[in-house]
Amino acid sequence: MRKSLRINHHPLLGEMDKKVISFTYNGEKLQGLEGEPIAVALLANHIRILRRHEESGSARGLYCGIGHCMECRVELLGKGQVRACLTPLKEGMEIREGSRLPNAITGRVDS
Amino acid sequence: MRHVNEGYIVCRCEEVTGKQLEDAYLLGAITSRQLKMKTRATMGACQGRVCRQLVNLWLSKKDQCADKGVEPLSYRTPIRLVTFGELAGEE
Amino acid sequence: MSEVQQTDLLIVGAGPAGLSAAATISADRDFRVMVIDEFPEPGGRLLGQFHEERNHSWWIGKIVAADLIIQNTLAGVMIQCGVSVYGLELLPDGWRVLTSKGDIRTKYLLLATGAAEVPMPISGWTLPGVMSIGAAQVMANVHQVKPGERGYIVGVNVLSLAIAKELVVAGIEIEGIALPPDDLFAMEETNPVAAIELLTRLSDAAPAPWMRWGGKLAQKMKLSRLIASCFPKKGVKVWDLPLQLRTALVSIQGVDQVESVIVADVTRSGEIIEGSQREIEVDFVAIAGGLYPLAELAALAGCPFLYVSELGGNIPVHNERLKTTLPNLYVAGNITGVEGAQVAMAQGRLAAHSISYDAGWFACEEEPKLLDAIAEVKEVRRSAMIQFHPEIDSARKRIYELFEHWM
Ligand SMILES: Cc1cc2nc3c(=O)[nH]c(=O)nc-3n(C[C@H](O)[C@H](O)[C@H](O)COP(=O)(O)OP(=O)(O)OC[C@H]3O[C@@H](n4cnc5c(N)ncnc54)[C@H](O)[C@@H]3O)c2cc1C
Ligand code: FES
Numbered sequence: 001m002r003k004s005l006r007i008n009h010h011p012l013l014g015e016m017d018k019k020v021i022s023f024t025y026n027g028e029k030l031q032g033l034e035g036e037p038i039a040v041a042l043l044a045n046h047i048r049i050l051r052r053h054e055e056s057g058s059a060r061g062l063y064c065g066i067g068h069c070m071e072c073r074v075e076l077l078g079k080g081q082v083r084a085c086l087t088p089l090k091e092g093m094e095i096r097e098g099s100r101l102p103n104a105i106t107g108r109v110d111s
Numbered sequence: 112m113r114h115v116n117e118g119y120i121v122c123r124c125e126e127v128t129g130k131q132l133e134d135a136y137l138l139g140a141i142t143s144r145q146l147k148m149k150t151r152a153t154m155g156a157c158q159g160r161v162c163r164q165l166v167n168l169w170l171s172k173k174d175q176c177a178d179k180g181v182e183p184l185s186y187r188t189p190i191r192l193v194t195f196g197e198l199a200g201e202e
Numbered sequence: 203m204s205e206v207q208q209t210d211l212l213i214v215g216a217g218p219a220g221l222s223a224a225a226t227i228s229a230d231r232d233f234r235v236m237v238i239d240e241f242p243e244p245g246g247r248l249l250g251q252f253h254e255e256r257n258h259s260w261w262i263g264k265i266v267a268a269d270l271i272i273q274n275t276l277a278g279v280m281i282q283c284g285v286s287v288y289g290l291e292l293l294p295d296g297w298r299v300l301t302s303k304g305d306i307r308t309k310y311l312l313l314a315t316g317a318a319e320v321p322m323p324i325s326g327w328t329l330p331g332v333m334s335i336g337a338a339q340v341m342a343n344v345h346q347v348k349p350g351e352r353g354y355i356v357g358v359n360v361l362s363l364a365i366a367k368e369l370v371v372a373g374i375e376i377e378g379i380a381l382p383p384d385d386l387f388a389m390e391e392t393n394p395v396a397a398i399e400l401l402t403r404l405s406d407a408a409p410a411p412w413m414r415w416g417g418k419l420a421q422k423m424k425l426s427r428l429i430a431s432c433f434p435k436k437g438v439k440v441w442d443l444p445l446q447l448r449t450a451l452v453s454i455q456g457v458d459q460v461e462s463v464i465v466a467d468v469t470r471s472g473e474i475i476e477g478s479q480r481e482i483e484v485d486f487v488a489i490a491g492g493l494y495p496l497a498e499l500a501a502l503a504g505c506p507f508l509y510v511s512e513l514g515g516n517i518p519v520h521n522e523r524l525k526t527t528l529p530n531l532y533v534a535g536n537i538t539g540v541e542g543a544q545v546a547m548a549q550g551r552l553a554a555h556s557i558s559y560d561a562g563w564f565a566c567e568e569e570p571k572l573l574d575a576i577a578e579v580k581e582v583r584r585s586a587m588i589q590f591h592p593e594i595d596s597a598r599k600r601i602y603e604l605f606e607h608w609m
Contacts, residue, residue, distance in 0.1 A: 005348040007372050012252055012260055016346050040345040048330035048459045056126055059458040061330025063123070063161075065337030066241065068318070070156040071123065085337075086242060119325040129323070161321050164494065 039084035051098030073098035124155020212308035217246020219535025220314035222550030228277035317536035322491035326454030335490035350486030357490030512597035513539030
């Protein structure tokens with residue numbers, strides 16, 4: 001297994017004291033810290049692909065990290081599409097790669 | 112202008128390339144509004160928050176005399192995708 | 203969902219400017235103050251910043267933010283997070299503010315929405331693992347997860363150097379900080395000469411003595427051309443950072459995520475030297491296109507704007523007291539021009555005094571406080587460690603003059 005990307009002992013910022021919890025991504029069982037954004041928990045597990053582009057299918061991941069770009073949309077069971085960079089992780093969350101958004105939101109017209 | 116690489120994506124949401132902007136411009140879409148309507152650049156899920164600057168910059172480089180004085184900026188309500196309110200991550 | 207909330211002062215943005223304004227005004231008087239922010243926690247861009255001061259102590263934004271939040275809590279300010287403002291409307295007696303959690307009516311409105319990043323499209327920039335430099339900062343400093351093991355930074359500016367330094371401190375390997383390819387989408391000039399000119403603005407905060415020295419001299423003698431030609435192709439280590447002013451990042455490669463970048467040497471004026479392309483393995487790329495003031499709400503309100511390149515873009519016209527040309531509407535922090543967090547805090551305090559003054563209580567007491575606050579902003583600006591531009595004062599004067607003219 002690859003080394004986690006967590007910065008456990010930051011020389012200036014210290015430690016993150018948050019509880020370790022479990023969740024799944026595309027069915028795989030993973031661990032993350034309670035309350036951290038979903039995208040952060042995935043990144044710590046070396047997972048960067050959060051969705052695929054509606055038309056071209058190209059892989060997309062976190063880009064702005066602060067809720068502006070909408071690139072990090074994932075599917076959260078029971079909630080629908082959420083921005084992974086803003087949505088806090090909770091115990092037992094079931095998350096999947098983001099799927100296509102409804103046209104009502106994108107303004108896209110099917111042709 | 113050296114090394115103009117127009118093949119890559121400018122608007123990430125709608126995957127609009129520099130080449131598509133160029134083509135639209137040549138076909139007469141010469142204001143940012145026309146460019147947007149023609150190519151869908153800035154009209155995707157982020158509502159132009161990422162590429163609006165780029166499209167305007169690209170246009171101002173095309174059209175060097177573009178006015179940069181006092182101007183009302185063309186923003187319309189809503190400036191945030193409200194339908195995404197529920198997606199913001201809170202309960 | 204749709205009940206209308208009422209307040210005396212609504213502050214949009216819980217960054218250093220907004221939080222300082224709220225703490226200052228409520229410490230002073232009995233006045234309902236509400237702060238809203240769309241991010242899940244308050245602090246704005248403070249949360250991800252830290253830098254070394256002249257006396258070698260570290261200034262840590264998270265701690266400064268925590269302190270401001272405590273001051274606000276003690277003063278009874280309501281801070282609401284996870285609320286986006288998407289519109290506003292002028293009323294006869296104040297403003298109606300449209301938010302994702304319903305409308306808010308307020309007498310006074312302070313916009314402290316900060317700055318946003320200028321994107322920079324590069325071939326391959328949609329691959330997972332490519333992120334804005336601000337995202338890399340948030341990952342490493344706010345959430346304490348590395349954006350990757352080894353990365354490249356594209357874009358040479360004050361922010362990219364400051365954040366590169368932070369990433370190195372966090373134990374992340376930075377393979378290089380290179381120029382973007384020179385093309386139609388480049389915001390700033392992207393050749394080595396321009397990059398050096400830009401770096402000379404760092405003045406005292408410059409990460410290496412040669413830059414501090416070079417900065418002063420280059421400004422006088424146009425030395426930058428010379429530095430650009432002498433700048434070693436391999437780059438130099440400044441502040442432990444591999445600064446590569448003769449290298450451009452041409453494209454980002456990978457199937458489903460970043461695997462490598464292609465870089466090439468460039469001439470002094472930014473042209474790619476054919477045959478110098480090479481591939482370097484990295485697992486992330488951070489794009490640093492610079493910052494611009496996030497003034498969309500001022501635009502919606504109907505403020506006139508002036509394009510001021512020294513301040514990062516279109517600025518809503520305002521006066522030295524941070525009043526806009528519209529009734530009861532104020533601005534503070536990076537929405538008035540891109541500067542460091544300490545300046546934003548001083549501006550927040552100034553806006554608070556300006557609003558109390560205009561509200562008309564104890565005007566004779568407020569006047570000296572207001573003048574002090576104006577002087578303080580100037581002083582903080584003068585001594586700031588991170589200076590985004592040397593001509594800020596004269597650029598700001600142009601806006602103030604326009605305000606007088608407009609009114
Ligand atoms: C990515 C990035 C990195 C930076 N790093 C540094 C650095 O290392 N050192 C440095 O000196 N300066 C840095 N800066 C500059 C920074 O802008 C200032 O240091 C300072 O934080 C500005 O303070 P502010 O209060 O004006 O805005 P901010 O700190 O940006 O706070 C503004 C707040 O307003 C909120 N907001 C914006 N629009 C809305 C809306 N419509 N509805 C609700 N809320 C909204 C935002 O969520 C944000 O929290 C950085 C800026 C950015 C964008
Ligand atoms: S990464 Fe941009 S919205 Fe989440």
